[in-house]
Amino acid sequence: MSQKFPSDGWTQSFGRVINASADYKQRGKNWRAGAVSFIVTAAPEIGMTQDFGMFLDLHEGECRSARSCTLAEAEKAPFMIRAEYGWWKSVIRGSLEPVRGLITGKLKLKGDLTVIVRHIGAAKSLAECAAQVDTIFQDEA
Amino acid sequence: METEAQPPFSFRMPVKIVSGAGSGGDVSAEMSELGCRRAFLVTDSHIAASGPAFDKLIKGLGPRLAGVFNEVTQDSGFEIIDKGAKMAADAGADCVVSVGGGSVIDTGKGICVALKNGGSIRDHMGVNILPGPQTPHIVLPTTSGTGSEVTNVAVIYDSLEKRKKNLLDHNIYPNTAVLDPEFLLGLPPPVTASTGMDAVTHAIEALHSMMKNPVSDALALQTIGLMGRWLPVAWAEPANIAARGHTLVASNLAGAAFSNAMVGLCHAIAHGLGGVARVPHGLANSIALPHVMRFNLEAEPKLYDQAAKALGLGAGDEVADWVEGMARRLDLPTTLKDAGVAEDSLGEVAEAAMTDGAALYNPRPVFEPDEIMPLLRLIWAGS
Numbered sequence: 001m002s003q004k005f006p007s008d009g010w011t012q013s014f015g016r017v018i019n020a021s022a023d024y025k026q027r028g029k030n031w032r033a034g035a036v037s038f039i040v041t042a043a044p045e046i047g048m049t050q051d052f053g054m055f056l057d058l059h060e061g062e063c064r065s066a067r068s069c070t071l072a073e074a075e076k077a078p079f080m081i082r083a084e085y086g087w088w089k090s091v092i093r094g095s096l097e098p099v100r101g102l103i104t105g106k107l108k109l110k111g112d113l114t115v116i117v118r119h120i121g122a123a124k125s126l127a128e129c130a131a132q133v134d135t136i137f138q139d140e141a
Numbered sequence: 142m143e144t145e146a147q148p149p150f151s152f153r154m155p156v157k158i159v160s161g162a163g164s165g166g167d168v169s170a171e172m173s174e175l176g177c178r179r180a181f182l183v184t185d186s187h188i189a190a191s192g193p194a195f196d197k198l199i200k201g202l203g204p205r206l207a208g209v210f211n212e213v214t215q216d217s218g219f220e221i222i223d224k225g226a227k228m229a230a231d232a233g234a235d236c237v238v239s240v241g242g243g244s245v246i247d248t249g250k251g252i253c254v255a256l257k258n259g260g261s262i263r264d265h266m267g268v269n270i271l272p273g274p275q276t277p278h279i280v281l282p283t284t285s286g287t288g289s290e291v292t293n294v295a296v297i298y299d300s301l302e303k304r305k306k307n308l309l310d311h312n313i314y315p316n317t318a319v320l321d322p323e324f325l326l327g328l329p330p331p332v333t334a335s336t337g338m339d340a341v342t343h344a345i346e347a348l349h350s351m352m353k354n355p356v357s358d359a360l361a362l363q364t365i366g367l368m369g370r371w372l373p374v375a376w377a378e379p380a381n382i383a384a385r386g387h388t389l390v391a392s393n394l395a396g397a398a399f400s401n402a403m404v405g406l407c408h409a410i411a412h413g414l415g416g417v418a419r420v421p422h423g424l425a426n427s428i429a430l431p432h433v434m435r436f437n438l439e440a441e442p443k444l445y446d447q448a449a450k451a452l453g454l455g456a457g458d459e460v461a462d463w464v465e466g467m468a469r470r471l472d473l474p475t476t477l478k479d480a481g482v483a484e485d486s487l488g489e490v491a492e493a494a495m496t497d498g499a500a501l502y503n504p505r506p507v508f509e510p511d512e513i514m515p516l517l518r519l520i521w522a523g524s
């Protein structure tokens with residue numbers, strides 16, 4: 001079923017795609033650095049009046065839970081990535097490679113970059129999983 | 142019909158550059174331009190005792206000097222930054238003036254962040270999360286190598302986890318880089334050689350990086366031209382102010398190039414060699430670079446044609462020979478074997494290199510440690 005991005009339903013679908021991915025199971029198997037949260041910053045021009053948070057509890061190639069979250073919850077994850085709606089769309093569509101997005105300032109990371117780089121394969125696999133979610137973008141709905 | 146389009150790119154360089162012999166004496170004027178009145182000076186004990194250029198800086202700052210922190214070490218870390226930030230706050234400083242090599246400059250960047258935001262620098266580690274401009278920062282580099290005076294990264298050692306971490310943020314670019322060659326006059330030839338080769342590596346890697354762009358290309362090509370002409374002079378004549386000036390500008394240009402274009406596999410290997418075998422950064426780059434270039438050329442034969450043209454050489458592969466020739470001229474070892482690295486440590490170096498972010502931008506993609514083992518063996522033994 002198609003899910004609107006961003007939404008709780010989309011986040012849960014993302015979690016299911018991750019857990020169905022043999023590629024992520026393999027490339028993410030050494031990830032023990034904790035949960036990752038994503039923030040889509042508010043974009044009133046497309047009707048998003050507040051920041052939207054997503055929380056992924058990732059561990060050893062598995063997504064133990066995936067749900068929307070408050071900003072306070074997102075802050076508690078060891079890694080929090082924040083970006084504007086348009087850049088998330090580019091990541092999901094595969095036109096913005098996540099680490100390149102970080103380096104060029106389109107994505108902002110709270111946490112230790114070197115850990116992300118050490119698990120670059122897992123990060124790329126997550127982006128590929130996001131691309132597989134049947135997505136309706138909020139501004140195209 | 143020619144159809145090869147320029148790929149999209151962005152280029153950022155917000156640092157004011159002031160260059161000239163004796164320019165360190167005018168830091169006070171640069172402070173005024175930034176609206177600052179009390180400078181906290183960050184340096185190391187060696188530079189603080191180093192002579193006329195430093196004395197001129199202190200004299201020029203006069204009553205605007207709020208305090209001096211000279212406790213920066215080679216692998217400066219969280220504790221040193223926090224201590225410096227506390228001293229700066231207690232001294233009522235409103236700007237930081239860093240005088241030194243990469244470690245001092247990166248410590249200065251960390252102090253600017255901790256001073257502005259409070260708490261420990263540990264609380265502010267990340268990528269582009271700082272909300273706005275930080276404590277104003279004026280930097281006077283004392284080597285012609287790192288280019289850190291024009292970059293947005295600080296490498297900070299975490300003594301708890303025993304590894305280096307990166308603070309990467311567009312808000313930590315220094316405000317002003319003061320390039321005063323008088324600070325380099327006492328630099329010993331081996332340090333001139335290895336730091337200079339680091340700058341050459343920044344330029345070459347900016348030229349081959351997957352993030353290369355026309356602006357970084359222009360800066361990098363200018364760097365190799367200047368270094369080719371003046372690095373051997375600065376090495377042979379440490380007090381030659383003209384040579385010091387040209388190499389200082391060259392390393393600055395290379396810094397601006399690679400902070401946008403990034404570096405590649407050579408730096409990944411150098412970082413691995415630094416961590417595993419304690420090989421100094423510039424020397425590791427110098428030894429590895431020609432081999433990495435030949436490795437990349439196998440995949441992209443035209444990769445160094447631009448550089449060859451800039452250096453007046455015939456073909457791209459001659460640029461790798463030029464790099465190796467430069468290292469020989471500067472009396473640097475050209476193999477890891479000669480640099481005292483144990484051959485059985487290469488596996489660990491390969492592992493470390495493949496977890497380094499720099500490898501991501503190499504034009505010939507490499508993902509697994511095994512893929513670079515033959516290359517590392519070449520770097521160890523020489524071709």
Ligand SMILES: [Fe+2]
Nearest residue numbers: 287339343422
């Ligand atoms: Fe370097």
